[in-house]
Amino acid sequence: MxxxxxxxxxxxxxxxxxxxxxxxxxxxxxxxxxxxxMASLLAYMRERAVIGEAAPYLGVEPPVSILMPAFxxxxxxxxxxxxxxQLQYPEFEVLVINDGSKDRTLEVLIEEFALVLHPEPVRQxxxxxxxxxxxxxxRYVNLRVIDKTNGGKADALNAGINVARxxxxxxxxxxxxxxxxxxxxxxxxxxxxxRTIAAGGTVRxxxxxxxxxxxxxxxxxxxxxxxRFQIVEYLRAxxxxxxxxxxxxxxxxxxxxxGLFDREKVITVGGYRTDTVGEDMELVVRLHRYxxxxxxxxxxxxxxxxxxxxxCPQDLGTLGRQRSRWQRGLAESLGxxxxxxxxxxxxxxxxxxxxxxxxxxxxxxxxxxxxYCFMLGGFALGVVSLSALxxxxxxxVGMGILLSVNGLLLETLSxxxxxxxxxxxxxxxxxxxENLGYRQLNTLWRCRGLWQWFSRQRHHWGAxxxxxxxxxx
Numbered sequence: 001m002x003x004x005x006x007x008x009x010x011x012x013x014x015x016x017x018x019x020x021x022x023x024x025x026x027x028x029x030x031x032x033x034x035x036x037x038m039a040s041l042l043a044y045m046r047e048r049a050v051i052g053e054a055a056p057y058l059g060v061e062p063p064v065s066i067l068m069p070a071f072x073x074x075x076x077x078x079x080x081x082x083x084x085x086q087l088q089y090p091e092f093e094v095l096v097i098n099d100g101s102k103d104r105t106l107e108v109l110i111e112e113f114a115l116v117l118h119p120e121p122v123r124q125x126x127x128x129x130x131x132x133x134x135x136x137x138x139r140y141v142n143l144r145v146i147d148k149t150n151g152g153k154a155d156a157l158n159a160g161i162n163v164a165r166x167x168x169x170x171x172x173x174x175x176x177x178x179x180x181x182x183x184x185x186x187x188x189x190x191x192x193x194x195r196t197i198a199a200g201g202t203v204r205x206x207x208x209x210x211x212x213x214x215x216x217x218x219x220x221x222x223x224x225x226x227x228r229f230q231i232v233e234y235l236r237a238x239x240x241x242x243x244x245x246x247x248x249x250x251x252x253x254x255x256x257x258x259g260l261f262d263r264e265k266v267i268t269v270g271g272y273r274t275d276t277v278g279e280d281m282e283l284v285v286r287l288h289r290y291x292x293x294x295x296x297x298x299x300x301x302x303x304x305x306x307x308x309x310x311x312c313p314q315d316l317g318t319l320g321r322q323r324s325r326w327q328r329g330l331a332e333s334l335g336x337x338x339x340x341x342x343x344x345x346x347x348x349x350x351x352x353x354x355x356x357x358x359x360x361x362x363x364x365x366x367x368x369x370x371x372y373c374f375m376l377g378g379f380a381l382g383v384v385s386l387s388a389l390x391x392x393x394x395x396x397v398g399m400g401i402l403l404s405v406n407g408l409l410l411e412t413l414s415x416x417x418x419x420x421x422x423x424x425x426x427x428x429x430x431x432x433x434e435n436l437g438y439r440q441l442n443t444l445w446r447c448r449g450l451w452q453w454f455s456r457q458r459h460h461w462g463a464x465x466x467x468x469x470x471x472x473x
Contacts, residue, residue: 012378016388019371020395026360027399033244034406040243041304041410048305061187062168063091064260067160069153070096070174074104076311078112083177083215085140088184093142096174097160100150109145114138120163126271128158153256154272154279161263161271169266171280173257176310177206180215185306186260189299196299197262197287200254201306202238204417205231207314216309219417221426224314229434232427236407239304246302250353252288252333254300256280258308265298276336278329285337288349295345305415320445327365327449334362335453365446371396372440397435404431 066084070077077096084094098106109115118136129151137143148159157171168190170183182201189196208222221228245251259280266272269290272279284300291298313319334357340350341358375392378384408424408431411417418424 012383015374016378016384016392019367019375020388020392022367022371023392023395023399026364027395027403029356029360030403031399031406033241034403034410036244036247037239037241038410040247041239044304058191059090060191061090061184062190063093063166064089064183064187065160065164065166065169065263066092066094066183067157067164067169067171068094068096068174069099069156069160069171070101070105071099071150071153071156072101072103072105073174074101074108076175077105077108079211080172080174080177081109081113081143084172085143086180086215087178087182088180089187091166092183093144093165094140095144095146095160095163097146097148097156099148099152099156106145106147110135113140113143113145115145118144122162125162125267126158128155128162128274131159131163134163152274154274154276157279158271158274161266164263167263168260169263170258170260171256172308173310176203176257176308177211177216178258179307179309182258182306182308183260186258186303189301189303190260190262193299195297196301197265197291198254198259198284199301199303200242200251200259201303201308203234203255203257203308203310205234205312206309207312209309211309219419219423221418221423222314225430226316226319226438227312227314228426228430229438230312230319232404232408232430232434235411236404238302239407239410242302243304245353248348248352249299250348251300251302252285252349252353252357253281254284254302255308257310258306276329276332277325278333281329282333282336285333285340285349285354289337289340292340292343292345292347292350307417320441320448323442323445324449324452327446328453330357331362331450331453334358362450365443365450368396368443369447372443400435400439401432404434407431 115135129149
């Protein structure tokens with residue numbers, strides 16, 4: 001059979017088969033990642049059982065600079081900074097980078113932490129917009145605030161890298177709080193293996209939880225169904241998405257909300273790029289590519305229990321803009337480093353992670369949207385049979401439900417952050433319902449992000465509508 005001899009019915013049959021096989025391959029690959037994640041998690045939990053529940057403290061932990069970029073964060077900045085100042089760690093500093101906020105972020109910091117001007121020379125290791133002033137706190141010797149011209153999150157992080165005094169830096173979001181032992185846990189890979197250049201922890205949703213004095217007292221569920229869907233989504237993305245890649249040294253994403261890096265290694269590759277909205281992923285992919293090309297031994301790790309709590313969007317407009325921005329950042333990161341793919345020195349990042357992310361995360365939204373439109377539209381027009389549509393929905397929706405439920409099972413078998421049975425039952429319900437509309441809506445937002453990337457639309461800090469209720473506790 002040749003292409004010329006294929007009839008319209010033949011094309012329709014092959015298209016149906018192609019979309020069904022794509023979703024089988026997509027979800028089947030995720031199931032393999034799930035198995036790898038489960039094995040890694042079980043090994044991690046056995047190790048944790050041996051050393052005890054408390055985060056290990058050896059007394060040899062290297063000092064860390066915490067970099068917190070802030071733009072219009074007056075609602076949550078007090079709580080976030082206090083959370084950082086109360087971390088359990090031998091030696092660390094907190095650098096808040098006010099990136100030209102238009103609200104009272106800087107004024108709130110000056111009032112709350114008794115800031116005074118503290119002029120000091122700044123090394124220009126990486127480029128960034130001008131620094132207007134540097135402040136130090138009269139109450140906390142390890143707190144400084146950088147006030148600079150607006151340049152975006154990546155530019156703010158670069159300024160923080162130049163001002164930082166320590167060899168490791170931890171990038172966190174200004175709307176986030178860390179569990180008290182998070183730094184002690186996320187630094188462990190650097191102590192265990194001198195090749196480690198970066199490590200990331202888990203990001204969880206704080207909405208609906210009880211926060212007091214800058215720390216999360218008890219995890220709870222938000223009233224918003226949209227926020228609950230995101231809890232399930234985050235568990236799936238972190239607990240078996242990134243955890244599955246970690247043993248293969250193929251983690252391509254460390255969340256900008258919580259990641260620990262070797263400062264000199266980041267300076268060597270040029271710091272954060274300011275011409276992308278996905279600066280966190282782009283930096284990690286660039287670190288992989290640089291070390292692979294130069295045949296340098298390195299490790300990039302993900303750990304499941306250093307936890308960062310963050311506020312998630314609770315309205316469709318903000319959430320949609322966030323997901324479009326994430327998709328655009330992913331496309332920019334993978335596109336810029338396409339030479340990593342299948343290269344002679346690409347290793348698991350180039351031969352496994354990059355192709356996987358390209359086929360299922362970069363191009364996936366377009367293929368998924370086309371699949372849903374073709375199968376549902378074809379059934380409505382009578383050219384797709386009921387059996388073919390049923391099989392498609394089983395692999396596209398049914399296997400998606402299975403993956404979401406598996407993510408919650410990993411949570412139940414390991415950390416059990418949500419201790420109330422009622423909360424877990426509601427989350428399992430969310431794991432089913434999110435596949436019946438929410439994930440398809442996400443696909444539309446991600447397609448919009450791809451269009452923004454393709455049309456090279458301008459990017460900027462993403463503003464998120466906040467209620468600020470947990471940030472005021």
